[in-house]
Amino acid sequence: MKQKADGISKSSEVRMPVIALVGNPNTGKSTVFNSLCGTRQKVGNYPGVTVEKRSGRALLPKSLVEIVDLPGIYSLKAISPDEEVAADAIMGRIKGEKRPDMILCVIDATNIKRNLYLYSQLAETKLPMVVALTMTDLLKREGIEIDIQEMEKFLGVPVIRVVASDRETLDDLKNELSHYLESPVVPSIDLDFPEALEKISSELSRELEKYYPISSFEARNLLFFSKDPILHFFENNPDSMKAVAASREAAKEKGFISPAVIPAKRYEWADKCVARVEKRNFEKPESHSQRIDKILTHKFFGFVLFTGLMYGVFQSIYSWASPIMDLIENGFSLLGDTVGAMLASQPVLQSLVVDGVIGGVGAVIIFVPQIAILFAFIAVLEDSGYLARAAFLMDKLLGWTGLNGRSFIPMLSGFACAVPSIMSTRVIPDFRVRLATIMVIPLMSCSARLPVYLLFLGAFIEPLYGVGWAVLALFLMHTIGPLIALPIAYVLNRNIIKSQAAPFLLEMPSYRLPNLYNVLFRVYEAVSKFIVRAGTIIFAMSIIIWALSYFPHSKTVEDSIRSEYSEKLKHAENMDATLSLNREMENRIAGEYLEQSYLGKSGKMIQPLFAPLGFDWKISVGILGAFPAREVIISTLGIIYNVGDSVSEESADLKNIMSQEKNRDGSPVFTAPVVMSLLVFFALCSQCMSTLATVKKELHSWKWAVFQFVYMTGLAYVLALIVYQVSNLFF
Amino acid sequence: MFHKLRMHNQGETEMTLTSMLPGQTGMISSIKNQDETFYRLAELGLIEGTQITFLKRAPLGDPIEIRVMNYDLCLRSSEASQIEVNLEIPKTL
Numbered sequence: 001m002k003q004k005a006d007g008i009s010k011s012s013e014v015r016m017p018v019i020a021l022v023g024n025p026n027t028g029k030s031t032v033f034n035s036l037c038g039t040r041q042k043v044g045n046y047p048g049v050t051v052e053k054r055s056g057r058a059l060l061p062k063s064l065v066e067i068v069d070l071p072g073i074y075s076l077k078a079i080s081p082d083e084e085v086a087a088d089a090i091m092g093r094i095k096g097e098k099r100p101d102m103i104l105c106v107i108d109a110t111n112i113k114r115n116l117y118l119y120s121q122l123a124e125t126k127l128p129m130v131v132a133l134t135m136t137d138l139l140k141r142e143g144i145e146i147d148i149q150e151m152e153k154f155l156g157v158p159v160i161r162v163v164a165s166d167r168e169t170l171d172d173l174k175n176e177l178s179h180y181l182e183s184p185v186v187p188s189i190d191l192d193f194p195e196a197l198e199k200i201s202s203e204l205s206r207e208l209e210k211y212y213p214i215s216s217f218e219a220r221n222l223l224f225f226s227k228d229p230i231l232h233f234f235e236n237n238p239d240s241m242k243a244v245a246a247s248r249e250a251a252k253e254k255g256f257i258s259p260a261v262i263p264a265k266r267y268e269w270a271d272k273c274v275a276r277v278e279k280r281n282f283e284k285p286e287s288h289s290q291r292i293d294k295i296l297t298h299k300f301f302g303f304v305l306f307t308g309l310m311y312g313v314f315q316s317i318y319s320w321a322s323p324i325m326d327l328i329e330n331g332f333s334l335l336g337d338t339v340g341a342m343l344a345s346q347p348v349l350q351s352l353v354v355d356g357v358i359g360g361v362g363a364v365i366i367f368v369p370q371i372a373i374l375f376a377f378i379a380v381l382e383d384s385g386y387l388a389r390a391a392f393l394m395d396k397l398l399g400w401t402g403l404n405g406r407s408f409i410p411m412l413s414g415f416a417c418a419v420p421s422i423m424s425t426r427v428i429p430d431f432r433v434r435l436a437t438i439m440v441i442p443l444m445s446c447s448a449r450l451p452v453y454l455l456f457l458g459a460f461i462e463p464l465y466g467v468g469w470a471v472l473a474l475f476l477m478h479t480i481g482p483l484i485a486l487p488i489a490y491v492l493n494r495n496i497i498k499s500q501a502a503p504f505l506l507e508m509p510s511y512r513l514p515n516l517y518n519v520l521f522r523v524y525e526a527v528s529k530f531i532v533r534a535g536t537i538i539f540a541m542s543i544i545i546w547a548l549s550y551f552p553h554s555k556t557v558e559d560s561i562r563s564e565y566s567e568k569l570k571h572a573e574n575m576d577a578t579l580s581l582n583r584e585m586e587n588r589i590a591g592e593y594l595e596q597s598y599l600g601k602s603g604k605m606i607q608p609l610f611a612p613l614g615f616d617w618k619i620s621v622g623i624l625g626a627f628p629a630r631e632v633i634i635s636t637l638g639i640i641y642n643v644g645d646s647v648s649e650e651s652a653d654l655k656n657i658m659s660q661e662k663n664r665d666g667s668p669v670f671t672a673p674v675v676m677s678l679l680v681f682f683a684l685c686s687q688c689m690s691t692l693a694t695v696k697k698e699l700h701s702w703k704w705a706v707f708q709f710v711y712m713t714g715l716a717y718v719l720a721l722i723v724y725q726v727s728n729l730f731f
Numbered sequence: 732m733f734h735k736l737r738m739h740n741q742g743e744t745e746m747t748l749t750s751m752l753p754g755q756t757g758m759i760s761s762i763k764n765q766d767e768t769f770y771r772l773a774e775l776g777l778i779e780g781t782q783i784t785f786l787k788r789a790p791l792g793d794p795i796e797i798r799v800m801n802y803d804l805c806l807r808s809s810e811a812s813q814i815e816v817n818l819e820i821p822k823t824l
Contacts, residue, residue, distance in 0.1 A: 075774045079767075113800045114776055225767060260762075263773040267781075267800075280801070289803075290786070299790045392805050396791035399807065405794075503768050503810045505775065508796060508803035 017065045017181050018098050019058075020090060022122060023106030024115050025072030025429075026385075026509035028134040031164045031518055032106055033069040036174070039521075041069075043529065047095055050431060050700050051085040060178040068100065076121045077221055077228070081431050084229050090125055091213045093233065099213075102128045102181060107159075109136045109146050110510060112278055116270035117263070119155070120189060124217040128184030131159040132173060138510060141288050143281030151277045157187045164515050191265045193220070196254045204247040211237050223251040224259035289385070289510040296389055306393055309386075310412055313377050321369040321416075328369070332362035351550055352543075360542030363629060364535040367690065371420040371530055372523050374413050378424050379522040381409070383514035387427060388506055395504060401486050402493025404430070404504045407437040411485070414444030415478070418691045422698055423526055432497050438698060439492055439708055440485040442691050445478045445683055448630040452682055453477050455634060459655035460675045473679075480683050484715070530694070537693035545628045549599040549636075557592045561585060584642075591642040599624060613681060613717070614674040614724045616663065623681070628689045630682070672731045677724035685716035746818060748811040749795065751785035757816035758782050764813040776800040777814060 023029045033041070037056030044053045054069040070089055071082035078084040085094070092099025103122055107115040122129060131151075139146060152159045160176050163169045197220070205219030212233045221228055222244055234240035251257075295301055336354045343350035381387045387409065395405030406428045413421040421441050428434040445453075453474055462470040565585040572578040594600050603621030610620050618640045626633035634654075641657045661669040686692065686709045695705040745760060759781050762769060776799045777783070784798040794805045 075771070077770070077774065079771055111800075111802045114802055117774060117776075225770075227767065259770055260773055260778065263770075263776075263778050267776065267778060297787065297789070297796075303790055388805075392789055392794060392796065393791070395805075395807070396789060396793045399793065503771060504794060504805075504807050505771065505810075506794070506805040508805060 015098065016057075017063065017101045019065055019067050019102045019104050019177065019181075020100035021067055021069045021104050021106065022086065022090065022118070023072060024074055024108065024111075024118060026507060027072070027106045027108040027111075027115065028162075028164060029072055029106045030069065031515050032104075032132055032134065032162055032173075033067060034518055034521055035162075035164060035170050036067055043525065045700065046085050046089075046097075049081050049085060050698075051081050058174070058177075060174050060181075062178045063181070065177070065181065067104075073118065075118060076217070077225075080429055082429060087218075087230075090122070090127065091215060091218075093213055100127065102130065102177075102184060104130050104132055104177070106132045106134055109133050110138050110142050110144060111135075112146070113267070113270050113274050116273055117266050120191060120266045120269060121217055123155075123187040123189040124191075125215045126186055128180065128186050129157045130177060130180050130185075131155065131157055132162045133159055134162050134164075135510075135512075136161050137163050137165075138512065142510070145279040145281075147277050147279075151273070154273050154276050155187060156189075157185050189269070191269050193261070193265055194256075197223070197251065197256050197261070200247050200250050200254070200256075204243055207243040208234060208240050211240050219247075220262065221259075223248055223256065224262070287510065289508070292511055293389065293508075296386070297392060302389075302393060306390060310390075310409075313374075313409075314412065314416060316373060316377070321373055324369040325366055328366050329362070332358060332365070336362075348550075348553070352546065355550070356543045356546035359546065360539040363542055363690070364531060364538045367417065367419050367530065368527055370417045371423070371527055374416065374420040374424060375523045375526040376519055378409065378413075378427065379519040380514045382427060383512070383518060385509040385511045388508050391506055392508065395506075398486075398489075399504065401436075401489040402433070402497075403436055403440075403489050404428075404433055405506070407433060410437055411441055411444060411482070414441040414446060414481075417446050417448070418442045418444070418688065419530070419694045420526070422691065422694045423530065425698070432493070435699065435704065436489050436492050436497055438695060439704070439711075440489050442686060442688065442708065442712065443485040443488065443684060444481040446630075446688075448688065449477075449682060451631060451634055453679065455655070456675050456679055459658050460670055460672065463659070464672070477679060477683055480680070484684065488711075488715075529697075537696070538690050541628050541689040541693075545599075545625070545632075547598075548602075549594060549597050549625065551598060552596065553593060554596065557596055558589050561589050561592060587639075587642045590639050594621070594636070594639045612724070613677045613720045614671070614728075615678065616669050618661075619669075619674075619678065623685075623687075626682075626687045628687075630687045633682075673724050673727040676727055677720040680723045681716045681720035683716070684712060684719060686712035746816060748783070748785070748797070748814040748816055749808045751816065751818070753785055753787050755818060756782060756784045757818040759814060760817045761815045762813060763815065769810070769813065772806070772810065772814070775804060777804075783816065 021029055021033055033054070033056065036058040040058075041054065041056030044055070045051075046053050051071065056067050056069070058065050058067050068089065070086040073083045073086045075083065076087040076090070078087050088094050089097060090100065090103065103125075105119055105122055107119065119131070133146070133148065133151075136146070148159050148161060158176055158180060160173050161169055162173050201220040201223055202216060204222065205214055205216045208214045208219060214230065214233075218228075218230050222230065226248070231241075231244070234244065296305060336358045339358065340350055340354040343353060378387070381390070387406075390409055391405030393405070394408035398404055398407055407425070410421045410425045410427070413424060418441050421444075422438050425434045425437050425441075428437060457470045457473055461473050562585065565581060569578060569581055572581055600621050603624050604617045606624065607615065607617040607620045610623070615623065618637070621640055622633045622637045625636035637658070638654055641654060641661070658670055659668075663669055692705040692709060695708055696702050699705075746757075751757065759777060759779050761779060762773070762777065781799060786796040786798055786803065788795050789805075792808075794807045795811055796803055796805045797811075798804075
């Protein structure tokens with residue numbers, strides 16, 4: 001029964017019409033969104049929450065409309081911030097956000113019955129609606145037939161078939177949307193709730209509406225649920241709260257105690273629709289996906305394939321990103337040299353531009369290849385349906401800590417780089433689990449730590465104990481991360497994040513081919529957001545660190561060394577000797593400057609703090625310098641030990657010098673306990689401003705970034721201390 | 732493997748979701764826990780009278796995968812153990 005809605009007072013001719021895109025997860029909703037809006041989309045924030053607002057503009061035949069892609073949800077009775085936001089957006093309860101003029105409800109044709117649950121709630125909001133039926137290209141494979149006309153008749157709203165790869169269906173959708181914006185259709189629905197119940201709930205909803213927008217189905221929920229998030233809006237109004245309490249009492253008296261009646265009635269209604277609309281071919285007892293899953297989630301082969309796949313993802317990030325990263329690094333070096341030459345006459349400006357600005361920008365751009373590759377993989381894994389299988393396999397391993405199976409892939413990619421991994425935790429719908437995952441990801445030994453491990457293991461473990469032990473040590477270093485991360489996650493969840501155990505419910509979507517455009521778009525979006533948001537912070541920090549390691553830069557430092565060397569240079573025998581002397585002099589100057597800089601002085605000041613860990617002042621400076629970015633420690637050490645800053649972990653000079661470095665009393669600085677303590681410190685310490693910037697960006701507050709910094713650094717300190725003091729007893 | 736078996740009539744036995752074996756089909760008879768966290772399960776279709784098929788258990792033992800309302804859902808044993816099912820035993824036995 002179609003009803004024409006008269007005079008939608010909420011849509012104004014002046015402002016653009018707003019269409020809300022609503023539907024279950026895994027229904028291809030984002031594909032519809034991307035197809036409608038193309039690149040005309042942006043991601044912002046809903047005020048006060050960590051939920052992203054994704055909106056875009058769609059060019060329909062007669063007008064430009066705004067489309068808001070609400071998070072994929074199973075029900076408007078929210079149990080997560082995503083769902084709360086979706087419900088609030090639909091009801092027009094979000095400050096500064098217009099209530100949508102129309103709902104475009106996306107329904108998965110292979111799964112109509114469950115999708116209709118959400119539809120039945122949306123129908124109760126009395127907003128005009130259009131249904132987009134997706135996944136119709138999978139119907140044949142699953143042995144299902146859908147009568148779309150019957151569906152339109154039953155629901156009373158337009159139902160439009162949409163296939164992502166078929167342009168015609170998309171044009172159809174745009175035409176229909178345009179048409180129905182002008183002549184909106186509001187669905188009616190008869191869920192056959194007991195009359196007594198409906199009487200109480202409609203009275204309550206009338207009463208509450210006086211104060212704040214609420215729909216009939218939300219009022220009905222309030223009769224059964226004392227902790228419904230909707231109550232936030234009415235908490236401060238005593239009349240409303242009294243009405244709620246009274247209605248709950250009335251409902252109880254009439255015998256309405258269990259909320260189970262609500263899903264029961266909704267699914268009864270859905271059953272009626274399905275009976276009219278859907279035909280299932282029972283010659284196919286096993287679905288297409290179940291056949292694939294026989295292997296992919298097999299007790300043995302499932303794991304083997306999973307491990308292989310994970311290894312492949314991981315390896316690709318390393319091997320594909322590395323050459324591009326080298327290219328970027330070389331490019332920026334070249335740029336730095338060129339610009340540096342031009343500014344040779346202005347040493348301070350030269351250093352600021354080359355080391356500070358260019359170095360800073362380079363530090364941001366260098367992450368792009370890893371982010372792009374990781375996101376491409378995750379988009380493919382997610383859209384194809386495999387990600388759910390991965391979570392299924394890994395849940396037991398992670399569940400006891402309060403994390404769940406969905407945390408696994410983000411954590412694994414933390415071994416490559418924490419920045420894109422933290423961004424990829426968006427696949428985790430439960431906010432508290434996502435938060436805990438983000439908090440422990442940086443404990444995974446990322447690729448920036450590897451050069452440092454190699455340097456120290458190569459300088460100290462290998463010469464003394466041989467390659468075998470060095471390799472073992474390298475492997476152990478990588479296991480420290482996950483071994484510590486799990487108990488930490490447990491403690492975090494128990495005591496700080498205080499997550500109540502929300503049920504781990506995971507839908508296994510049917511396997512499908514990912515949409516290339518979607519994947520590319522996700523990659524583009526991830527990269528651009530990173531550059532703009534995290535990039536600004538990283539850049540700012542680079543400038544600051546540059547300043548601290550450059551100033552005060554008193555000329556006298558340089559002069560005294562130059563005069564010392566001028567004598568030697570006069571007596572140089574040949575070109576080679578001159579060159580080598582010059583290089584030595586420049587290195588010493590650089591070393592002196594660093595020692596005299598604020599950074600160097602801080603290192604010396606802090607050294608007593610690090611003494612119990614066995615670090616001398618040079619190591620302390622190295623550590624301080626590494627706080628913004630780990631790899632920096634290598635070039636910092638290079639400068640401090642006067643072998644120049646263009647050293648790498650392979651540098652024989654650096655290794656030699658460090659292994660020979662002696663304390664004032666003649667004992668070696670780098671003993672086995674010192675090396676071990678340093679490595680442990682390095683493995684766990686929060687020394688990456690890019691990570692902290694990303695944490696801040698993802699969680700929309702500095703609070704958690706600071707907390708992460710404090711707990712990781714504290715943990716690193718304590719464990720390094722223990723390692724040093726204990727190993728000193730044995731070595 | 733021990734399950735609580737209560738023979739009601741010839742074609743049915745009652746047990747919890749967690750004690751089912753892969754391939755078995757049953758009808759949900761009741762959900763023991765009625766609080767808010769279990770409401771979501773009901774909203775996903777796990778209500779009395781719904782037919783479900785136990786598909787598999789994850790290799791590490793948890794979670795389990797079931798087929799309900801023509802889609803596949805994974806849930807942990809801690810939740811699944813609250814759901815009671817009447818097993819449908821094929822009449823040919």
